[in-house]
Amino acid sequence: MRLTFCLYAGMRDVTVRNWNRVWRNRGKFYDYPAKIPQPLLDRGTEVVDMSNQKPQLQQWTPPVSDDPRWAKMIPPEEQPDWKDEPAFVHKDDVRLFEGVKQACLIAKAQHFDSFPPCVDQLIGAVETSDRDLLLQRGIMQSQVWNTDQDKLPHPPKHPRKPIWKWKRKHGITRLKSSLILLRNMLRMSHSHITDFPSLNLRKQIVDLPFYSYVMYKDKPIIMRETLDMLLTSDQMLAPFGDESIIDASVMHKIPDMWPVFPTVDFLETNNYELCNEAGFRREGQFTSPHTLIQVPRKTHWETQNYQASQVMTCLQYTAALARNKFGEDVRILPEPICVQHVMLEESRIFFTFFQLNTLDLSSDTGIKNLVWTGPVSQLFEKVMGQPWMPRPLKFDKLVNFNPAAYENFLAVYLSGLPELSGKSRAEDLS
Structure with missing residues (x-):
């Protein structure tokens, strides 16, 4: 299409209505076929139309x-891991909109909105020297005292200045600041090794991959x-719930989402393998999982979405441990498998405790798995600056420092120590 003189003339009027009319009536140019001179035809010269030549x-x-x-891409159906029956895929970016209710429906679990009794009795039972000062230094190191100058995403719109x-x-x-704060809190928790020598048997494995599945x-x-x-x-870890709680779970009724299936948020794939990889070897010391720690990459989720992701991760990880320990065809576990999950989202800490009792997820009857989700611990709050305001409100600031939130993290870290087993808060670890 060519811009003709008539088309240019229509640009004088800047109204959209007139421009559309000119474009509709005179905006097309018809390219007539080329005329071959008669002398060329008389000579028998071959004329080639180059517009049709490739x-x-x-x-x-x-x-x-x-x-x-x-290398040429192999089609999915020709790859060796192709299966005719598709499988659901759960990743760390899959958001369960119904939260813990939907995750417990998939995991066939009974939910308790509190800390397990064995962990709750450790909250505030151990005193950390210079706790507030060390926490403040850790927060400042993760938020201010760092030389990184990465380009940050645009902040959300402010309601006063949209x-x-x-x-x-x-x-x-946010990811690096969360990891820095996490390492500082782990270092503070591990400093109690003088009082509890069993902490010397703890090991931290970073960037651990695992591959698991549930039916x-x-x-x-x-x-x-x-x-x-x-x-x-x-x-x-010792079971969070005793035999009486496990037997009472038979009477618990799993919530329903009908007519929506609980797997509605998952993607499907035909390229997969059913593996049980826990991420580390089974022989030797330091091979018993204690706590799973993650830093979320999504920052716009609600609390129930984070906790649902924790429940699904614990379910998949304990399923891999159960099959590696009791066999591939295990359904009702001879003994429970328990893990803890901690998620740190910049300043908020989420706690989830999972006890796997059964892998028979095809029916809602029988014994259930057990899930405990503790209250969210807010260590501090970050107030975004308002550049249009006077200097006191112009820059970002950290407010509402809450050192008591660290006590929950410390209780989870000290859970399962032989020195603390059987002791209650009333004894004050004397």
């Missing part, structure tokens, strides 16, 4: 025949994820 291109071949950069044009800031990313209603739900950190011990 260039002859030679097929290029790489100098190295097996160069992976130029059309304010924010400038891109440079500083510490829900005879359909697999697979999960391949990388944990930010795994805290191991020399022995497995």
